[in-house]
Amino acid sequence: MTTQFADHNGIYLYGMTDPEDLRRYIQQKYAEAEIQYAYEHLLEGAKALAKQEKIPPIQALWKILDRAYEEKAPPLTCQKGCAHCCHTGVMITELEWEEMVNAARRKGIDLNDIIERAGKSMHKVEKTLESGVDPDKVDWYTMVINQPCPFLEEDQSCAVHENRPLDCRTMVAFREVCDSKKLEHAQRGAVIEEAVAPTVIARLQYEQTPKFKRRKFTGSQKLRLIQHWLLVWRQKQKKKEKVIADCASPNRSPHHAPRRHTDFTQDHRTAGPSRRESRGGRSGGRGRTCGRLRHRPGSLLRRLSCAPAARLRT
Incomplete structure (x- = not known):
């Protein structure tokens, strides 16, 4: 053609x-x-x-x-x-x-x-x-x-x-x-x-x-x-640069800062009674969990850099 x-x-x-x-x-x-x-x-x-x-x-x-x-x-x-x-x-x-x-x-x-x-x-x-x-x-x-x-x-x-x-x-x-x-x-x-x-x-x-x-x-x-x-x-x-800057800023609001982690290196069996045990209840046997952030992180980058561990199992 x-x-x-x-x-x-x-x-x-x-x-x-x-x-x-x-x-x-x-x-x-x-x-x-x-x-x-x-x-x-x-x-x-x-x-x-x-x-x-x-x-x-x-x-x-x-x-x-x-x-x-x-x-x-x-x-x-x-x-x-x-x-x-x-x-x-x-x-x-x-x-x-x-x-x-x-x-x-x-x-x-x-x-x-x-x-x-x-x-x-x-x-x-x-x-x-x-x-x-x-x-x-x-x-x-x-x-x-x-x-x-x-x-x-x-x-x-x-x-x-x-x-x-x-x-x-x-x-x-x-x-x-x-x-x-x-x-x-x-x-x-x-x-x-x-x-x-x-x-x-x-x-x-x-x-x-x-x-x-x-x-x-x-x-x-x-x-x-x-x-x-x-x-x-x-x-x-x-946006990524702003997230990094927010996470690295020393003047960041306290509720945006990562919480301190509990020391889990100590054997949980000798670490003393849990909150539930101290009230006379039975331990759930699931170990301890870290507290959650008050805000929901806006990106994977922030989750990796700011969020504490969600749960540790024994």
């Missing part, structure tokens, strides 16, 4: 006027049964590879997707330094974001430096979110168009290239290297795995969500700009 903006490899982004063009192209290129089989095969393959190599399922998915391009598509002309496609908005799921954060941590990348480097686009996104508008009604792509990705390095390489999200992986070129941000040679829809990968990612994220938080699986997950996820990360970091 060939049109004025597509060939046997895929559909060209240059010339597309409607995002639905890609969906229609995929539906015409692949039969419905092929798409369903590809989804099931890719999902099970990612799980099996993750179990075999003991890696996160999203990493296994990236490996399978890279292999699909190597085996089913012509050689890519994309290369390190051709970063025209890195100057637009990239919408990703929480699962993809967590993998990027883990990759940054493994490489020793400070996300605060990433935020500072992307100050202009970060400021736009932050102001829009603070305005209280419905995020689903905002054209995020237009807002950050022509702005470099926060993870784009000075040498025009990606700081987390091996763990880049799906939108970055499926932006490929086979003819030549793109000359400008118009992405004259970039194509989508080259392999069938690309068509089903968004649903596979949504399913993997759904299965990793605790059961009590799950809702009915709809085949998709919420997408946010990378800049949005960075703002969420920064907010969480500030």
Whole structure:
């Protein structure tokens, strides 16, 4: 199938006027049964590879997707330094974001430096979110168009290239290297795995969500700009720092301070009568328990640092 903006490899982004063009192209290129089989095969393959190599399922998915391009598509002309496609908005799921954060941590990348480097686009996104508008009604792509990705390095390489999200992986070129941000040679829809990968990612994220938080699986997950996820990360970091500061503060309110623990090194049989025994009652035989905090700790970090032992059994 060939049109004025597509060939046997895929559909060209240059010339597309409607995002639905890609969906229609995929539906015409692949039969419905092929798409369903590809989804099931890719999902099970990612799980099996993750179990075999003991890696996160999203990493296994990236490996399978890279292999699909190597085996089913012509050689890519994309290369390190051709970063025209890195100057637009990239919408990703929480699962993809967590993998990027883990990759940054493994490489020793400070996300605060990433935020500072992307100050202009970060400021736009932050102001829009603070305005209280419905995020689903905002054209995020237009807002950050022509702005470099926060993870784009000075040498025009990606700081987390091996763990880049799906939108970055499926932006490929086979003819030549793109000359400008118009992405004259970039194509989508080259392999069938690309068509089903968004649903596979949504399913993997759904299965990793605790059961009590799950809702009915709809085949998709919420997408946010990378800049949005960075703002969420920064907010969480500030909360953690506040908790640590509160726990370490010498001027903390007395009822927030950890209580002194009773010395349990002494044998309970010779430690003297318990409160119940001193009143003439029988001992319950369950040992002693420490007192509880008057407040409910707000985070795991506070529970670990402030809360006394809940119960000791003999």
